Amino acid sequence: METVRALVNPVPSITPYHTVNEVGDLLLSDVYRDALSLPIVEAGKPVGAITRHTVMRIFLNRFGREIFGDNPVGKFMDREPIIVQANSSIETASQQVSERIRLPLTEDFILADGEQYVGMGAVLSLLSLLQTQLEQRSQALAEANVRIRASQAQLIQSEKMASLGQMVAGVAHEINTPLGYVGGNLQTAQLLLEDLRQGQQAGRDLLAALLAPATSPEQLEQTVAHAGTLLGADAPDFTADLDTLFADALYGVEQITDLVGNLKDFSRLDRAASENVDIVDCIESALKIGHSHLKHRVEVVRDFDAVRPISCIPSQLNQVFLNLFANAAQAIEGKGKLLIRVKEETAGIRIQIQDNGRGIPPDVLDRVFDPFFTTKPVGQGTGLGLSICYQIVQQHKGRIDVWSREGVGTRFSILLPFTGETQATVEQAL
Amino acid sequence: MTTRARVLFVDDDERILRSLTLLFRSRYDVTSTVDAQEALEKLRHGQFHVLVSDQRMPAMTGVELLREAREIAPDTVRMLLTGYSDLAAIVGSINEGEIFRFINKPWDVGNLQATLQQAVEIACTTSAPKADGIIDITEKTLARLAVLDTEGGLHRLLLQGSYDASQLRHYTSVKQLLEGLQHAPPAVLVTDVTTAEGDISDLVKGLKREHPEMLTLVVTAFQDAKLLTELINEAQVYRVLPRTASATLLRSAVEAAFTRHALLQRLPSLTRRYTVDTPSRTANAGISAQLGGYLQRLRARQNSLA
Ligand SMILES: Nc1ncnc2c1ncn2[C@@H]1O[C@H](COP(=O)(O)OP(=O)(O)OP(=O)(O)O)[C@@H](O)[C@H]1O
Numbered sequence: 001m002e003t004v005r006a007l008v009n010p011v012p013s014i015t016p017y018h019t020v021n022e023v024g025d026l027l028l029s030d031v032y033r034d035a036l037s038l039p040i041v042e043a044g045k046p047v048g049a050i051t052r053h054t055v056m057r058i059f060l061n062r063f064g065r066e067i068f069g070d071n072p073v074g075k076f077m078d079r080e081p082i083i084v085q086a087n088s089s090i091e092t093a094s095q096q097v098s099e100r101i102r103l104p105l106t107e108d109f110i111l112a113d114g115e116q117y118v119g120m121g122a123v124l125s126l127l128s129l130l131q132t133q134l135e136q137r138s139q140a141l142a143e144a145n146v147r148i149r150a151s152q153a154q155l156i157q158s159e160k161m162a163s164l165g166q167m168v169a170g171v172a173h174e175i176n177t178p179l180g181y182v183g184g185n186l187q188t189a190q191l192l193l194e195d196l197r198q199g200q201q202a203g204r205d206l207l208a209a210l211l212a213p214a215t216s217p218e219q220l221e222q223t224v225a226h227a228g229t230l231l232g233a234d235a236p237d238f239t240a241d242l243d244t245l246f247a248d249a250l251y252g253v254e255q256i257t258d259l260v261g262n263l264k265d266f267s268r269l270d271r272a273a274s275e276n277v278d279i280v281d282c283i284e285s286a287l288k289i290g291h292s293h294l295k296h297r298v299e300v301v302r303d304f305d306a307v308r309p310i311s312c313i314p315s316q317l318n319q320v321f322l323n324l325f326a327n328a329a330q331a332i333e334g335k336g337k338l339l340i341r342v343k344e345e346t347a348g349i350r351i352q353i354q355d356n357g358r359g360i361p362p363d364v365l366d367r368v369f370d371p372f373f374t375t376k377p378v379g380q381g382t383g384l385g386l387s388i389c390y391q392i393v394q395q396h397k398g399r400i401d402v403w404s405r406e407g408v409g410t411r412f413s414i415l416l417p418f419t420g421e422t423q424a425t426v427e428q429a430l
Numbered sequence: 431m432t433t434r435a436r437v438l439f440v441d442d443d444e445r446i447l448r449s450l451t452l453l454f455r456s457r458y459d460v461t462s463t464v465d466a467q468e469a470l471e472k473l474r475h476g477q478f479h480v481l482v483s484d485q486r487m488p489a490m491t492g493v494e495l496l497r498e499a500r501e502i503a504p505d506t507v508r509m510l511l512t513g514y515s516d517l518a519a520i521v522g523s524i525n526e527g528e529i530f531r532f533i534n535k536p537w538d539v540g541n542l543q544a545t546l547q548q549a550v551e552i553a554c555t556t557s558a559p560k561a562d563g564i565i566d567i568t569e570k571t572l573a574r575l576a577v578l579d580t581e582g583g584l585h586r587l588l589l590q591g592s593y594d595a596s597q598l599r600h601y602t603s604v605k606q607l608l609e610g611l612q613h614a615p616p617a618v619l620v621t622d623v624t625t626a627e628g629d630i631s632d633l634v635k636g637l638k639r640e641h642p643e644m645l646t647l648v649v650t651a652f653q654d655a656k657l658l659t660e661l662i663n664e665a666q667v668y669r670v671l672p673r674t675a676s677a678t679l680l681r682s683a684v685e686a687a688f689t690r691h692a693l694l695q696r697l698p699s700l701t702r703r704y705t706v707d708t709p710s711r712t713a714n715a716g717i718s719a720q721l722g723g724y725l726q727r728l729r730a731r732q733n734s735l736a
Pocket residue numbers: 159323327328331355357358359360368369373374375376380381382383384385386387410
C-alpha cells in the first residue's frame with residue numbers, strides 16, 4: 001500500500017520558545033521558502049504549528065513587530081495542528097486533511113510516527129499524489145476490463161469450438177455408417193468383378209476355340225467345361241449382387257451428401273439474415289445435426305403447423321435449437337421423449353421444445369440463462385449454451401421462457417415475432 | 431473344414447448387413463439380423479463361431495448384447511463393429527463384453543477379412559467352458575499378483591483390498607518389472623498406462639504378446655478412445671478401471687483375473703483367444719527399447735536352456 005511517507009518534507013522544527021521575530025526570519029530563509037506553516041515541536045513531539053499567514057498578520061499590525069516580535073511563538077501557535085500518521089494510506093490522509101483544512105489554503109500538515117515528529121506535508125502534494133493514484137487505478141480498471149472482455153470472448157469462443165467439436169464428432173459418426181457400407185460394397189464389388197472377369201475370359205476362350213480350325217475336340221471339350229462352370233446355369237450370377245452393392249453404395253453416398261449439406265448450412269459463417277425462412281426447416285436441420293445425441297435414446301415427436309416464413313438469421317437459430325436439443329438429451333437418462341411444437345400465434349411463431357428428463361430444481365430455474373451457470377462437471381459444460389440462446393432470441397426481438405418440474409421434464413418456449421428486426425444482430429453478433 | 435464356420439452379424443442398418451453378407455457369404459455360413467433380441471435367440475438355439483455386433487441399436491446396445499452373448503454362448507468369439515468410438519462403449523466392451531476385437535466403421539475389407547478369419551480359426555480350435563466357477567480356490571491362491579506403480583497409490587489400494595503383501599510384487603519402474611518378469615511372470619499384472627515414465631502402452635502390448643497367459647488390469651483416466659481400442663486389439667487387456675476405482679472394485683477385478691488365469695493354466699489352448707494384433711505404432715521409444723532388450727534376454731535364456 002502506498003503511504004503518505006512519500007510526501008514527507010523533513011524540515012527542521014522550531015520550539016515554542018522561538019520568538020516571533022526569529023520565526024519571521026526563518027520564513028524568509030531558503031529552508032522554509034515553500035512552507036505554509038512551521039512545525040513546533042517539543043521533546044520530539046509536535047505541539048503546534050504556526051502559519052506564515054499568522055506571522056504576517058502579527059507583523060501587519062501597527063507596531064506589531066515592536067510589540068510582539070520578542071514574544072515566544074508558542075503564544076500564537078495553533079495548538080491543534082493537523083497531524084497525520086506517516087504510515088497512513090493516501091486515502092486516509094486525504095480524508096483527515098480535508099476534514100480539518102481551512103480555505104484558502106494557509107497551512108501544511110504535520111507528519112508523525114506515533115507521537116514523533118517526522119516532517120511536514122503539503123496539501124497540494126497530497127492532492128497530486130491522490131490524483132496519480134486515481135489515474136493508476138482507473139488504468140488498472142481499464143486493463144482489467146480489457147482482460148475480462150478478452151477472457152469472456154475466449155470462453156465464448158471455446159464454447160463455440162466445443163459445440164462445433166461435438167457437432168463434428170456427431171456428424172462424423174453419422175457418416176461412418178454409410179461410409180462403412182459404401183467402402184465395403186465397392187471393395188466387395190471389386191472382388192466380384194474379378195470373378196466376372198474370369199467368366200468373361202472363359203467366354204472369350206470358348207469363342208476363340210470354336211472359331212479356330214486347329215482346335216482339337218479334347219481342347220474344345222475342356223474349354224466348354226471351363227466356361228460351363230463359370231457361366232453355366234448353375235454358376236452364381238453376380239450381377240444381381242453387383243446391382244445391390246451399387247444401389248446401396250449410391251444410397252449411402254446420397255446420405256453422406258445430405259449430411260454434409262446440412263453441416264454446411266448449419267455452420268454458415270456469414271450470419272446473413274434471410275427473409276422467408278421456414279422455421280420448420282431450421283428445426284429439421286438442427287435435428288439432423290444433433291441426431292447422434294438423440295438417436296435411439298430419445299424419441300422425437302413433431303407437432304408442426306404449417307407456419308408463415310419469417311425473416312431471421314437461420315445459422316443462429318440453428319445454434320439455439322441445437323443447444324436446446326443437446327441440453328434435453330443430456331437431461332434424459334436412458335430413454336426419453338422430446339416433443340417439438342411449432343405453432344403460429346398472432347404475435348409470431350411459437351416454438352416449444354419439451355423433454356421428459358430430470359427437470360430443473362426451482363431454486364436454480366431463474367439462473368439457467370445466466371452465463372456460466374452450469375450443473376455439469378468441469379470440462380463438460382461451459383454454462384454458456386442457454387445464455388447464447390437467450391442473446392440470439394433477443395437479437396431476433398423474440399423471447400425465450402422456461403418451465404420445468406423436477407422429475408417431470410423441462411419445456412423451453414420461444415416466440416419469434418413476424419416483425420423481428422434483424423439488422424441489429426449483425427453488429428451485436430457474438 | 432468340411433462344414434463352413436457360422437458367423438452372425440447384428441446391425442440396425444440393413445445395408446451394413448447386406449454389405450457384410452455379400453462380402454463373407456462365399457466363405458462362411460452367414461446369418462444376419464437387425465434385431466438384437468433375435469440375435470440372442472439365434473445364439474441360444476444354434477452354434478455360431480463368431481458374433482459381430484454394432485454398438486448403437488434401438489432396443490439394446492452392442493455391449494449389452496455381447497454381455498448376454500457371453501453368458502449364452504461363451505464359445506462364440508465376440509467383436510464390435512461401430513462408427514461410434516465413445517468411451518463408455520469401449521470400456522463396456524472390455525469389461526463386460528470381453529471382446530476379441532473392436533473395429534471401427536468404415537472398415538477395410540482386407541483387414542476385416544483377416545480378422546474374421548482369425549476369429550473363426552480361434553473359435554474352431556478352442557472352446558471356452560460355460561462358467562469360470564469350476565476353478566478351485568486353492569488354485570487361485572497360488573497365483574501371483576504384480577503391480578507396476580511408481581507413486582505407490584495403486585499398491586496401497588491393492589493392500590487395502592486385503593491382499594497379502596507377501597503375495598504382491600510391487601515394481602516401481604519398468605526396468606524393475608522387466609527384471610522381475612524374467613524369473614517368473616505373474617498371473618496378473620495391475621498397471622496404469624501412463625506412469626512417471628510416460629506412456630507405457632507399448633509395454634502392456636508387448637508383454638501380452640509374449641505372455642498371453644498373463645492377464646492385465648489397466649487403470650487409466652479413460653480419456654483416449656484410440657488408446658483404449660488399441661488396448662483391446664493389440665493388448666487384449668482383461669479389465670480397465672478408472673483411476674478413481676475403489677479397493678473393492680479393484681479386488682473383484684483381480685479375483686476375476688485370477689480365476690481366468692487358473693482356467694488358462696488348465697486349458698492352455700484357451701490362450702489363443704487372447705491373440706493380439708501387431709501394434710500399429712510405437713508410443714514411447716524408450717519403453718519399446720527396454721521391452722526389446724527384455725525380449726532379447728528372454729530368447730537368449732530360452733536358447734541356452736534348450
Ligand atoms: N432441458 C434441460 N433439463 C434439465 N436441466 C437443464 C435443461 N437445460 C438446461 N438445464 C440446466 O441448465 C444449466 C445451464 O444450461 P446451459 O446450456 O446454459 O449450459 P450447460 O448445458 O451446462 O453447458 P454447455 O451448454 O456449455 O454444454 C445446465 O447445466 C442444466 O443444469
